[in-house]
Amino acid sequence: MKNKIKLLVKYIITSVVALSLFNGVSAQNKVEAALKVKINSIIKKMTLEEKIGMLHGNALFSSAGVPRLGIPELTCDDGPLGVREEIKRFDWASANWTTDSATFLPNGSAIAATWNPLMANKYGVVIGEEANARKKDVMLAPAFNICRMPLCGRTYEYYSEDPYLNSQLAIQSVKGIQSQHVAACIKHFAANNQELDRDSVNTLVSERALREIYFPAFKAAIQQGNAYTIMSAYNKLNGYWCSENDFLLNKVLKGEWGFKGVVMSDWAGTHHTIAAANNGLDIEMGSKGYYDQWYFARPLLAAVKAGQVSVKTIDDKVYRVLWLMYHTSLSANHPKGSIATPAHAKAAYDIASESIVLLKNDNHLLPLKANSVKRIAVIGDNAIRTFALGGYGAGVKAKKEVTALDGIKSRFGKTASISFAQGYRANYLASRTDEQNSGYDQPDQNLIDEAVALAKTSDVAILCIGSNREYESEGHDRKNLELPFGEQALVNAVTAVNPKTIVVIMAGAPYDLNEIKKSNHAVVWSWFNGSEAGNALADVLKGVVNPSGKLPFTFPVSLKDSPAANLNTYPGKNLTAEYKEGILVGYRWYDTRKIQPQFPFGYGLSYTDFSIGNISTDKLSYAKNETIHAKFTIRNTGSRYGAEVVQLYVSDPVCSVLRPEKELKGFKKIFLKPGEIKKVEMKVKVADLAFYDELKKAWNAEVGEYVLQLGSSSGSITQKVKISVN
Structure with missing residues (x-):
């Protein structure tokens, strides 16, 4: 039945296109008209129960279809770092597949640091191709909430502090994903700018700030990128949950912007039946308990029968879901996809190599001259750490991930001896309490001593520090801007014995680099940079690649300089966060208030x-x-x-x-x-x-x-x- 429907739709569309060309009428309009007729004819054949069944999850990452009409399930997959490993249908445990290894793509702020929409498009194409190989209809990506607060645990996942930069990258990410007949689910709509209390905080944001700062990238992704799906945020916006916010979903998104696709809740982000149904939510995902008891299951059926939600409203939601399917799983000439290919690794490398930011290069220590460097000390836990997994939120079972140490060995190993010292212990897990993580910020003197001894006997020391996916994680915010794990003590000790020390920071959000900026001659920022991170970094250090990355957000001198902290609006009081800074987010604040930053927005050096x-x-x-x-x-x-x-x-x-x-x-x-x-x-x-x-x-x-x-x-x-x- 499914194949027959595909062939019928393909025939109708082909015929309409040919006719429209003959008549001089827009082919796209004719295609959409034909699709509208087809979808409405299907809806007329459906029972109310079947319609309701399509509007809520029937497993962790799918919602029901209608088998008797050839309508398949709608399948989703977590992003945005790549297609995550397959999990069991009804719980978060691994399905233990051996065929679900994927390409780990650079994190969101790394993509933003390229300042290159072509790289965002390249990212999207890889995501789309790998989603198809895994038969996923909707990728929960890209995520591009504004980086309002540097401590936010998902800053690494988002793009930048600027709405225009976000917009240009979001458009191309969406186009790349959807070029493969896979839906991009843009998220999280809207004003989801902190992880602390994210599922309960009420963000109070002026309409001007929404329109100028927090909305533009979503609007651009829809109107210029034609995004098929959008995810509502966990928080309340101006007193109403985002998943049932009439202003947000009905008036702005579907009314003003003409959004044709599906509004999907974040997982467990639905709170009521009638309010959500009438105020714009289309699919409920991730709620707890038995699926038939979810807000959009039996309670929604009862609400329709009681006249509290109209059949017209239900039909509109079902129409949107079917429209989405005919652009994805039921589309003609649907690509087969591919996963973890050499071409995808090359794309990851290209993005990573353009994202790396040269923050400081006094005395022109970089690029390293391979012929004159015979002994290299590589120091720091991040030199051997991988970043595809860790913490809460979506990760990737990477088919491969080149570490910094591996990359340096591959690029310098033929001309220099390379030795490693751990330098610090990254003793922090996102799943632990603050008490259990106590002491994570203390230096390990024994490891420092080993690193110092190695640095003394080396021509150059490459110090790999920063953060990791446990420390920067969905579900919690950082407490401060300090480098974790006692890293500053390590930097000071190594720099004291080897003036030719290159500090490489791997992280996704701003940190306090004041002391490093003053004392170190070469500082490089390298992100959570995907499957080819180590090779891209080594090529920048060697000069094979000239760094061209630019910071996508401002680095403040201190936390109190940032607007939300300065105005005491983070994390809010009594679960209410008032965005008192209004439109003065990021560099807009620092420039307007004449506050000197540590590194300004858009900053980055070159060779x-x-x-x-x-x-x-x-x-x-x-x-x-x-x-x-x-x-x-x-x-x-x-x-x-x-x-x-x-x-x-x-x-x-x-x-x-x-x-x-x-x-x-x-x-x-x-x-x-x-x-x-x-x-x-x-x-x-x-x-x-x-x-x-x-x-x-x-x-x-x-x-x-x-x-x-x-x-x-x-x-x-x-x-x-x-x-x-x-």
Whole structure:
């Protein structure tokens, strides 16, 4: 039956496309019209009980189909680091498959650090191909909540602190996944910015902040990426659970943005039957107890029969689920997929190598000259640790994961002797209580002594520190910004005996690097960087790859400098977190309040140098419906091939409301040979200069002067030009 339906739909669509081309009518509109007819005809054949059955889970990662009509189950899989290992149908234990090893992809903030939408698309294609190989219809990825608070346990999973950067990457991640006829489930909608009390906190956020900061990436992923599914967040937003928030799901998502797909709850994120059904939730997932007792099971059936939820509402939900299926599992020419292939490993390598950020390179210690380095000390637990698994949340049973030590050996082992010392003990588990983890932050003097002895006899020491997937984990937030496991004591001791120490930090969120920044000549940031992390890192250290990563969030000098901490709005009081900083999130806060960060948003060095000049615009004055064409030149003034991320910020000096000092409105990653010059153009719609006017309930690009600013980070602006809007 399933194959017959596929063939019928394919025939209808093919015929309609041919006819539409003949008639000069949009082929896509005709396809959608044909699909609408087909789906409505199926819904008419369904019983109410069958419809209800499709709207809630029937196992941990699936919801029911209707076998008699050829409608299959809808299957989901956890992301976003890759397709997770197969678990049992009704519990979280491993299914013990031998064929479910997958590619471990770089974490979300690593993807953001590439500042390259092509890398986000490449990530998505791999996810989609591997999901197909495992017969998964929906990937619960990408996750791109705004990094509002550096301590958030899922910062590593999310992208950045900036809505524009998030938007451009989210669009391409979604397009990549869905190019393989697999649904991207964008998450978590909305204002899910802390793990502490995440399932009970009420976030109070102004409509302006929602529209300017927390909504844009979701809107872009839907309207430009055409995301098929979206996951509601655990928290309340302005007094209402996100899974039953009429403003969020009905008015904005489905009404204003025209979302056609499915709203899925986060696991155990549904709280009521009638409110959730009437206010926009389509599928309930992960609730506790017997499946037929879930909110969208027997209670929903009873609510419909009692007239509290209309049949029309139920039909709309079922329509969305079927629409999703005809774009995924029931789609024509559905790809077979592939998993853990060499091509996927290459994609992981490409993303990782573009994500690595060079934070400091005084005395040009990097890149290492292989011929002059004969003895290398590799120190630190993170040199031998893998990051595909750990803590709570989704992981990957990686087919392979190259550690830093393995990568360094493969790149330097033929010309140098390489020795290892652990240096510190990462004695922390996310599953333990604070009492059980007590002492995790204390240095191990015996391990430090061993590391110091090794460093003394080596030409260079590569110190691999940072965090891991236990310490940064879903389900809890960090307590502070300090480096864990007594690592600072290790850094101080090794640096004291070997001035040629390279500090490599592997983590997914900001940390306090003040002391390291002052004392170390070379500092590299390397993320939880996927299956090829060690090879990508070693190639950067050797100079095979010129680092081009840029920080996707601000590193504060101290926690009290960050807006949520400064205003005492985190984690909230009485389970209420008021976002008092409003639109001043991330660099918007630091720049506007004139607070010097440890490292600014968008920061990252290279082994070569670039000059940006000759900024101009096609006009000096623009109407509100026009587009600004900003042009500039960039030159590689150094001796190595490399890439610079040129960032375009805009400021509105005189405005009727508070505006940030500057806002990112464009960026381009530009690769240049030594001495090469390129002329580059960036386009910005005048409408995108607007702020959300809460009085008018509309976007407002006020008449007046604006300043376009070009630079290599929010803290390094080298070119400015003024334009006016009339």
